[in-house]
Amino acid sequence: MIGIFNSITINGVEIYRSNGFTLSREWIYAGEIVTCTGKVCADVIGWRYSNLQLQWDNLPQDQLQALLALDGTEVNAVFTNEQNQTVTEAVIPIVSTATVTRLTDPQGDVAWSGVGLELRFINAHND
Amino acid sequence: MPTTIDIENAKQIRQPMDVLITMQVPDDDITLSFSGYTSTSKVSDGRLTQPTWPMRRLADLQGDGFALSGSYALYESLTPSATNGKLGVRGHVGQTVNLTVTGSQQMAGLTLLVTGASAVTYNGYSHEVTSGRVSFLVGATTASLTLTPASEDTRIEISEVQTGADITINNDNLISCVLSLRSDLSVENPTLPESEMNIEAYFDEDVSDAVASIPEDTPIYYRAGYDSNLSPVRSFYVAGQVTWADNVLSIHAVDAVHFLDIEVPPMYIAATNENDPYILMRNVHRILTNMGLVSSATPWNLPWLFPSGANKEAVLIPKGTTVRDIVAEMTNVFRFRDIPQIYLESYPSRNSLIFTYVDAGIPKLNMVEGYVGRYDVSEEDCADIKKEIERPIKEITYKRNVVTVYNGRPGENRSRNDGVQVGSAQILKNDAVFISLDDYVFACFIGEESSIVYPGGSYKYEPMVPMYDTRAGADGRVAWPDFLSGSIFNTPHGWALLSADTKNGELVDSTITEDLPIFSQVVPWNVRYPAAESSLYRWTSLTHLWNYLVSRGIIASDASYYDTKLIGYKLNIEEAEVTASTDVNGGRSVDLSGVLQGRSFFYKDNEATGEEAFPTYGLQEMLKRSNVTGSFTWKGDPRMQPRDIIHFHRLDGTVEDVTIETITLKHEGGGTTAEITYRKGVI
Numbered sequence: 092m093i094g095i096f097n098s099i100t101i102n103g104v105e106i107y108r109s110n111g112f113t114l115s116r117e118w119i120y121a122g123e124i125v126t127c128t129g130k131v132c133a134d135v136i137g138w139r140y141s142n143l144q145l146q147w148d149n150l151p152q153d154q155l156q157a158l159l160a161l162d163g164t165e166v167n168a169v170f171t172n173e174q175n176q177t178v179t180e181a182v183i184p185i186v187s188t189a190t191v192t193r194l195t196d197p198q199g200d201v202a203w204s205g206v207g208l209e210l211r212f213i214n215a216h217n218d
Numbered sequence: 219m220p221t222t223i224d225i226e227n228a229k230q231i232r233q234p235m236d237v238l239i240t241m242q243v244p245d246d247d248i249t250l251s252f253s254g255y256t257s258t259s260k261v262s263d264g265r266l267t268q269p270t271w272p273m274r275r276l277a278d279l280q281g282d283g284f285a286l287s288g289s290y291a292l293y294e295s296l297t298p299s300a301t302n303g304k305l306g307v308r309g310h311v312g313q314t315v316n317l318t319v320t321g322s323q324q325m326a327g328l329t330l331l332v333t334g335a336s337a338v339t340y341n342g343y344s345h346e347v348t349s350g351r352v353s354f355l356v357g358a359t360t361a362s363l364t365l366t367p368a369s370e371d372t373r374i375e376i377s378e379v380q381t382g383a384d385i386t387i388n389n390d391n392l393i394s395c396v397l398s399l400r401s402d403l404s405v406e407n408p409t410l411p412e413s414e415m416n417i418e419a420y421f422d423e424d425v426s427d428a429v430a431s432i433p434e435d436t437p438i439y440y441r442a443g444y445d446s447n448l449s450p451v452r453s454f455y456v457a458g459q460v461t462w463a464d465n466v467l468s469i470h471a472v473d474a475v476h477f478l479d480i481e482v483p484p485m486y487i488a489a490t491n492e493n494d495p496y497i498l499m500r501n502v503h504r505i506l507t508n509m510g511l512v513s514s515a516t517p518w519n520l521p522w523l524f525p526s527g528a529n530k531e532a533v534l535i536p537k538g539t540t541v542r543d544i545v546a547e548m549t550n551v552f553r554f555r556d557i558p559q560i561y562l563e564s565y566p567s568r569n570s571l572i573f574t575y576v577d578a579g580i581p582k583l584n585m586v587e588g589y590v591g592r593y594d595v596s597e598e599d600c601a602d603i604k605k606e607i608e609r610p611i612k613e614i615t616y617k618r619n620v621v622t623v624y625n626g627r628p629g630e631n632r633s634r635n636d637g638v639q640v641g642s643a644q645i646l647k648n649d650a651v652f653i654s655l656d657d658y659v660f661a662c663f664i665g666e667e668s669s670i671v672y673p674g675g676s677y678k679y680e681p682m683v684p685m686y687d688t689r690a691g692a693d694g695r696v697a698w699p700d701f702l703s704g705s706i707f708n709t710p711h712g713w714a715l716l717s718a719d720t721k722n723g724e725l726v727d728s729t730i731t732e733d734l735p736i737f738s739q740v741v742p743w744n745v746r747y748p749a750a751e752s753s754l755y756r757w758t759s760l761t762h763l764w765n766y767l768v769s770r771g772i773i774a775s776d777a778s779y780y781d782t783k784l785i786g787y788k789l790n791i792e793e794a795e796v797t798a799s800t801d802v803n804g805g806r807s808v809d810l811s812g813v814l815q816g817r818s819f820f821y822k823d824n825e826a827t828g829e830e831a832f833p834t835y836g837l838q839e840m841l842k843r844s845n846v847t848g849s850f851t852w853k854g855d856p857r858m859q860p861r862d863i864i865h866f867h868r869l870d871g872t873v874e875d876v877t878i879e880t881i882t883l884k885h886e887g888g889g890t891t892a893e894i895t896y897r898k899g900v901i
Binding site: 118120121122123124125126127128130131132133134135136137 | 230231232233235597598599600601603851852853854869884886887888889890891
């Protein structure tokens with residue numbers, strides 16, 4: 092059983108949290124103008140999570156298959172945020188790393204290394 | 219003390235503004251009936267269209283409780299009435315209530331006054347109840363509603379159902395709102411431009427049927443800003459059809475200026491007596507206010523635009539002139555921030571007339587300068603900064619028309635039977651007269667050098683034909699039928715209407731028809747009636763009238779006869795010019811033409827120099843207008859409107875005062891920006 096703090100659910104499949112799972116937020120601006128002095132003036136209308144880089148040392152075969160099944164359409168990602176709350180966000184995969192290496196442990200279980208994925212968050216928040 | 223808008227605007231990244239737009243969708247003459255509530259209500263009488271009837275207390279047995287005798291009256295047993303109150307429709311505690319509303323015709327919307335409910339569901343969409351009120355669009359003849367209680371402990375009580383609804387657009391459903399607020403600060407014949415607002419908003423529910431019935435000129439109100447610091451309400455009016463497509467509501471609205479597109483009947487107003495220029499100004503003021511202009515200046519405190527002793531002044535309003543034309547021209551020549559010194563010296567208590575603008579719409583005529591917003595904007599916060607410099611204007615020539623009326627005045631040989639006299643004298647020497655059609659003035663007068671001149675008549679007469687040529691009776695006085703119904707007297711006491719029925723020779727209250735549109739509005743302001751009489755003075759006999767005129771000093775007591783002639787003559791309009799110039803080298807000259815033609819704005823206060831107050835003074839003021847204009851994009855302030863002043867803090871540290879000419883305020887994607895054009899200086 093993968094615990095809530097060490098997993099991320101993508102498209103309904105629970106996957107190990109990757110190395111360096113770092114969430115960050117970015118503001119969403121509207122009414123943006125660049126002034127004559129190069130200053131950006133705008134109204135901040137909300138925030139969303141910045142693109143998230145996921146990189147796994149090793150990933151079991153079934154979890155890799157779940158990632159490979161992503162076809163670029165919008166899916167849900169469920170994870171624990173920086174306030175230790177479980178959140179669901181709409182994401183689209185925008186970059187995947189394909190230089191994977193197959194590993195087999197002594198029990199014969201297959202794992203893959205060098206798997207990477209970048210997610211873009213769709214949802215905007217104004218709380 | 220800085221407001222929230224000021225504080226937020228000082229930030230580089232500011233919080234988004236709230237935009238609140240409401241539109242009232244009216245329904246007229248729709249009878250409502252109610253059904254479907256009996257199964258879900260605890261008690262009800264279905265009385266939901268009696269707003270003045272109080273809601274009877276549900277637990278009120280008799281008085282405020284059980285009487286000492288133990289007697290009580292069941293609330294159901296009382297007949298609903300204004301005295302007994304009503305039950306409305308009340309549900310069980312914590313339970314929903316159903317209500318079906320049926321209109322006698324299609325209802326654009328419904329508004330419910332209800333307590334204890336959190337929401338009303340119609341057609342699958344839930345509408346929140348706020349402050350005991352909920353309003354939503356319907357677009358059908360029948361609406362089945364479900365009311366949800368606010369909690370399991372509350373009881374829904376519906377007290378009133380009205381047709382008509384409010385459409386509310388705010389940040390939750392607003393796609394874009396672009397306001398284009400306009401003024402015209404140009405020098406050459408500035409116009410009174412129209413401001414507009416274009417809105418797109420998203421609605422989940424299909425409101426196409428409801429919006430199809432929204433009529434033109436439906437009021438729509440706009441505010442923006444922050445909690446507790448919203449801009450003043452700006453009023454606009456729906457123009458064209460409100461459309462709904464792909465769940466997007468599109469509204470085009472304009473300000474109130476188009477209400478001033480009312481044609482003023484061609485008119486000639488003259489003034490010859492010492493104080494008549496003041497009366498002249500009052501008449502112009504009256505025309506404007508009667509046709510919709512807002513004014514805080516009463517006729518009694520209008521400025522004496524002409525010092526005592528001025529004479530021979532007149533106003534000609536040519537055919538096709540609208541109130542909007544007049545306001546545009548008067549704005550040009552009257553808007554003085556510096557009161558002409560010559561008036562202050564002579565009449566320190568009287569100021570000038572100032573047009574200020576309300577809602578960027580119909581201007582308001584003030585005696586003193588009204589509220590003008592003043593704002594600070596830093597150039598470093600602006601983008602797309604442009605500056606344009608026109609060639610300076612060195613000379614302004616105002617084309618005016620001098621009006622003369624050929625003849626019409628009896629010559630020296632004045633008698634009762636005189637016909638039209640041909641000569642060089644102008645007709646209106648003695649007093650003001652006006653009745654006009656097209657380019658013709660119809661005038662009538664009594665006697666020689668008398669103090670009364672009165673016009674009258676009907677449009678059924680052709681121009682160039684004497685409208686009425688009376689023959690005096692044996693006593694030298696005019697027979698009854700010779701007084702035309704609706705004749706207007708310009709007496710020293712104001713305009714007076716003589717109401718006469720020429721058919722039977724008796725004076726009766728006449729019905730003022732549209733043939734005299736101005737008079738029909740002017741008269742009630744000016745007629746001096748004996749208090750005991752009806753709204754129109756009723757002379758019971760010719761002697762009565764004669765005595766009245768004598769008692770008022772309108773005619774001399776020893777007058778033995780008077781002639782009446784109603785004569786129509788073509789106006790001769792000659793162009794004349796008045797010029798103001800500066801010594802700007804290399805400047806250009808511009809020509810202006812006025813719609814208020816004549817000599818009303820001209821007064822030679824100094825015969826030696828020939829100096830004239832109007833429009834020369836106005837032209838001089840216009841010459842002060844800078845030839846520097848500019849534009850910039852800024853973060854935007856919904857409180858600003860055209861003609862407000864901006865203290866523009868330039869990058870070099872200087873502060874430049876500019877007057878806003880136009881603002882395009884855009885609320886798009888949740889953000890707000892403004893494109894502003896200005897003319898340098900305080901205008």
